[in-house]
Amino acid sequence: MKQSNVLDNKNIPQNGNNIKLRKSLFSLFTYFILLIVAVVMVMPFVWMLSGSLKDAATIFQDSMNLIPDNPRWDNYPKVWTSVPFAMFYWNTTKVAFLTTVGTVLTSALAAYAFAKLEFPGRDKIFFLYIATMMIPDQVTMIPQFVLMRDLGLINTHTALILVKLFHPFGVFLLRQFFLTIPNELSDSARIDGCSEFRIFWNIILPLSKAALGTLVIFSLLNSWNDFINPLIYLSDQSLFTLQVGIRYFQQLYGADYHLIMAATTLSLIPIIIVYLFAQKYFIEGISTTGLKG
Amino acid sequence: MKRFNKKYLVAFMFLLPSLIGLSIFVLYPILASLVMSFTNWDGLTPMKFNGIENYIQLWKDETFKISLINNFYYTGVSVPLTIIFSVLLAIMMNAKVKGIGVFRVLYFLPNVTAAIAVGVIWSSMFTKEGPINQVIALFIENPPHWLGSSLWAMPAIIIVSVWKGVGYFAIILLAGLQGIPHHLYEAATIDGANKWKQFIHVTVPVLSPVIFFCTIMAMISSFQVFDTIVAMTEGGPGRATNVLVYHIYNTAFLDFEFGYASAMSYILFIIILLVTIIQFRTQKRWVHY
Amino acid sequence: MKKQKVFGMLVVGILFLFLIGCSETESSNDANSQTGERENADSSNESSETVTLNFFDWFDEENYMEDVIAKFEEANPDIKINATFVPTNEYEQKLLVNMSSGEGLDVFAVANVGGMSNYQSKGQLLDISDLIDRNELENLSPLIEQLEIEDGLYSLPYRSGAWALYYNKDIFDEAGVDYPDETWTWETYEEKAKELTMKGENGQIWGSLNYQPSSTWWRVPANTAGINNPNNPEDLAGFKEAAKLNYELSYEDKAQEPYSDLVGEAGKDYTGRFLQGNHAMLFNGEWLVEMLNSAMEDGSGEINYDVAPLPYTEGMEPRSAGAMAVAMVSKNTEHPEEAVRFLSYLASEEAGEIMAGHGVLPAWQSDITTEAFVERLDQPENAGVFFERPINSQVPVDDPLYTEGMKIMEEEVSLYLLQEKELDETFNTIQERIDSEVLNK
Incomplete structure (x- = not known):
């Protein structure tokens, strides 16, 4: 936020109070609009929380009353026990964690090869990665399913991990970052007799924390919020992830919006907490990769 | 010579895990899908090639056409709205006001939450007596039935997708805004340009590559909308919100028409490719690097 | 530069271990996952000669089917039923997905015969005409007659709706x-x-x-x-x-x-x-x-x-x-004899009595099942109406x-x-x- 600002015209000579007044009126206006947008962005979450503490009769009757008079905290234990929520948490965490670790490892290795090593056909293979990135997931969805079926992986978490693990985006992202690291560092290490893996592990990776962090967040979010793959692959309730779990809950408790809101709140808590703690990385990761992509 | 080979070998070792995985789980499926699209395979009985039959069939398939039209409608409205709002929002966020960090966090929040949860929340807000209609009822007499009406179901979905997407693109655009060199504005001011002229003649042209990038990203993802549809309308009422990927999913995993669904997925790919190419072709007219 | 080579190979090796290791832990950890079950099935098969059958059913049936299964396992110690109850809305999709995987399921139920004729037309069902004991299922013979298609019998009724x-x-x-x-x-x-x-x-x-x-x-x-x-x-x-x-x-x-x-x-x-x-x-x-x-x-x-x-x-x-619910055996089952035994049990009077006790109408209509249905209810008073009229099938x-x-x-x-x-x-x-x-x- 330290860079220059459109509306903060420091260098413009100011002609007395008139301009000062206009300026502060303008920033008041800006503030007002920002606030309204913020309310619009947050309102659905507030409605969700508030609804989760009401009952079927009051949720729509006084939906303007966002702080319920008699908060019904027992909606939460009810939701928690009516479907195996703890299991959903565990399954989602497990899948997201393994997917992320796998993606980061394989992508970093490949990105290092593309950015810092020489081998015949390098650029052609890299072009293949880029081209693959252009192809929508839906194209691969059906053959992937057939493949998993033939490998006997229907109704397992392995299938969910494998379909996400090799997305070329990670390779692309890290390669672009590795390119910005000067070669002098690795060259001198090479002269000292370091192996390529040592250079990769001890020099390049520590310098790439920002990019790795971005990839971790992307991959984590992507896997955590995945809906279509669990929908395709999982039949057994005990294997469900949060996203299919919440859909399942929605079907089970059709008209009980207060319980559905409680379940949705439960499903969102982990990701919102992680987001609030790591928001800097989320937002900076998005804005930088967004630009470079 | 020998040394070089070793060097290559090491490089391939680094590449191998990713390349093998990519080949098996991405590249092979891409080709398999293409082959499948020329068969009538149902995933169960033996595969039979039927040439371009599927593609001819698609041409006559009313539901496919409807899903295509719906998807163009969704894209055509949601993408411009998302981009316009995110540009405005980015400019607002660029203002030096207190607590801007908090705003950024709040704006971005919808984007990290799962589309399925978002759909569930909004579908409860769009009910006949829900909060949205309670607000609208203050102004008009008969608020729309939203998800219960062919006319209003798609606008409801669009509202949700704009709400979810705006924060994401605003943040990318904000980064672009902050990269605009200050002297450009100074020069404009000296030339006597007011705020609006500065916006049109400085901000938009300099920001145009970022806007261009955002538009492409938004378009591509708008052709892949699925989760929100499942949570909010299941393609209904009737076929009013049946979009491309929803139709592909149903054809593949409910009707088990793998061949036919693969053909649809290739059409989706071609559409995305065409949209991207057209954008790149026309960018010369409005994108300034 | 040998070191380099060794290192590179090591990395690849570790990565593959990671990948393979991951899939292995997956399948053995998830006791309920298909692969896991199949492994269990195979190992127990060798040791004690029990056969595990994978049974798929939709979620609404869980509470009485569990009782039915328990009773069946008690009477047939050589067969273990591994039941999966799938959320109702997604059920037919999941059936196809698991059916297509060949070894995924042995016996499964559907709420109406429409699904049955669809799967039969796709060649996924076992013809059980010669495997069932028709005398034992005498009570159901009018229904079974209705279910015979293309000179074969591919399903048994276990529930009749009214x-x-x-x-x-x-x-x-x-x-x-x-x-x-x-x-x-x-x-x-x-x-x-x-x-x-x-x-x-x-x-x-x-x-x-x-x-x-x-x-x-x-x-x-x-x-x-x-x-x-x-x-x-x-x-x-x-x-x-x-x-x-x-x-x-x-x-x-x-x-x-x-x-x-x-x-x-x-x-x-x-x-x-x-x-x-x-x-x-x-x-x-x-x-x-x-x-x-x-x-x-x-x-x-x-x-x-x-x-x-x-x-x-x-x-x-x-x-x-009303719609008749039927159960059927997958063509790909490795244990047709056991699968048919379980299927026949689902249709039997004993299973019917358990189901009737949970408020569903079994296909097997007799005094015993009717009584089990009506007797335990305080409300509604006239529960007998479900048995009074002939029933038109809602599904061809x-x-x-x-x-x-x-x-x-x-x-x-x-x-x-x-x-x-x-x-x-x-x-x-x-x-x-x-x-x-x-x-x-």
Whole structure:
């Protein structure tokens, strides 16, 4: 936020109070609009929380009353026990964690090869990665399913991990970052007799924390919020992830919006907490990769 | 010579895990899908090639056409709205006001939450007596039935997708805004340009590559909308919100028409490719690097 | 530079270990996952000669099927049933997914025979004609005869559905209307629904409860006239009448809620809405008894209700409607003998008694099963009505395209019920779509 600002015209000579007044009126206006947008962005979450503490009769009757008079905290234990929520948490965490670790490892290795090593056909293979990135997931969805079926992986978490693990985006992202690291560092290490893996592990990776962090967040979010793959692959309730779990809950408790809101709140808590703690990385990761992509 | 080979070998070792995985789980499926699209395979009985039959069939398939039209409608409205709002929002966020960090966090929040949860929340807000209609009822007499009406179901979905997407693109655009060199504005001011002229003649042209990038990203993802549809309308009422990927999913995993669904997925790919190419072709007219 | 090579290989090795290791832990950790189960099955197979059968069923059946399975395993110590209960809405999709994986399932159930003829046409079912003991299943032989297609038998019935008219006694008393009886036709239903619609103390009282527009529950009046297949143009005319009746109930008689209020998941919760006590009548299957009673036990409401025979079509023999649930064996099963043994047990009187005790109508109709169904109920008083009338099948046995035709009819009629399309236009479109999308594909 330290860079220059459109509306903060420091260098413009100011002609007395008139301009000062206009300026502060303008920033008041800006503030007002920002606030309204913020309310619009947050309102659905507030409605969700508030609804989760009401009952079927009051949720729509006084939906303007966002702080319920008699908060019904027992909606939460009810939701928690009516479907195996703890299991959903565990399954989602497990899948997201393994997917992320796998993606980061394989992508970093490949990105290092593309950015810092020489081998015949390098650029052609890299072009293949880029081209693959252009192809929508839906194209691969059906053959992937057939493949998993033939490998006997229907109704397992392995299938969910494998379909996400090799997305070329990670390779692309890290390669672009590795390119910005000067070669002098690795060259001198090479002269000292370091192996390529040592250079990769001890020099390049520590310098790439920002990019790795971005990839971790992307991959984590992507896997955590995945809906279509669990929908395709999982039949057994005990294997469900949060996203299919919440859909399942929605079907089970059709008209009980207060319980559905409680379940949705439960499903969102982990990701919102992680987001609030790591928001800097989320937002900076998005804005930088967004630009470079 | 020998040394070089070793060097290559090491490089391939680094590449191998990713390349093998990519080949098996991405590249092979891409080709398999293409082959499948020329068969009538149902995933169960033996595969039979039927040439371009599927593609001819698609041409006559009313539901496919409807899903295509719906998807163009969704894209055509949601993408411009998302981009316009995110540009405005980015400019607002660029203002030096207190607590801007908090705003950024709040704006971005919808984007990290799962589309399925978002759909569930909004579908409860769009009910006949829900909060949205309670607000609208203050102004008009008969608020729309939203998800219960062919006319209003798609606008409801669009509202949700704009709400979810705006924060994401605003943040990318904000980064672009902050990269605009200050002297450009100074020069404009000296030339006597007011705020609006500065916006049109400085901000938009300099920001145009970022806007261009955002538009492409938004378009591509708008052709892949699925989760929100499942949570909010299941393609209904009737076929009013049946979009491309929803139709592909149903054809593949409910009707088990793998061949036919693969053909649809290739059409989706071609559409995305065409949209991207057209954008790149026309960018010369409005994108300034 | 040997070191480099070794290092590189090591990395690859570690990565592969990671990948393989990951998939291994997956399958052995998830005791319920398919692969895991199969491994278990194989290992236990070697050690103690027990056979594990994978059984798929939809979620609503879990509580009694678990009892049925327990009883079966007790009597057949050499067979272990590994049951998966799939969320109801996703069930048919999951069946196909798991069926196509070949070894995924041995025995599975579907709620109506439409699915059965579809899977049979795809060659996924085992012909059990020569594997079952017909003497043992004597009681079911009329049903079994119905199920024989293309000179083979691919499924056994274990549940028979029966629809009835449910009514809220208090509302009838308050309105001074006589309780429904066996003389009611659909005309009577409409007339009384109008009469029962009123402003009550706690708001609007609706004469009739309707379902979400994107469903096919509205078709039941046509079923009582023996109409069941939208792919048959003559039947379509009958469905048109049924759709019209439901439309009139909502928009002309104002005895039902407008359909636009029932869009989405909310409209599907008929149990909850009936329990709120402001709907006088609805037509539904026998399973609703159990759902109402257990919801009342959980404290989700309290109503005073009873059941009466389903209204019938004027000028025809009074008949009820219902869909038979059937179970079948996958063609790919490795244990056909054991699978058929379990299948026969599902259809047997003993299993029927357990199911009847949970409020579903078993296919096996005898004094024992009837008693198990009626005896334990305090409410409704007239539970016997489920057994009184002959039942029209809601689903044709021999049309593999039935499900596709129904889907089209459901989509189009939902637009009619939402007042977006006219009746004639709706049914012309259905006819056109069925011709082009189902029959001439």
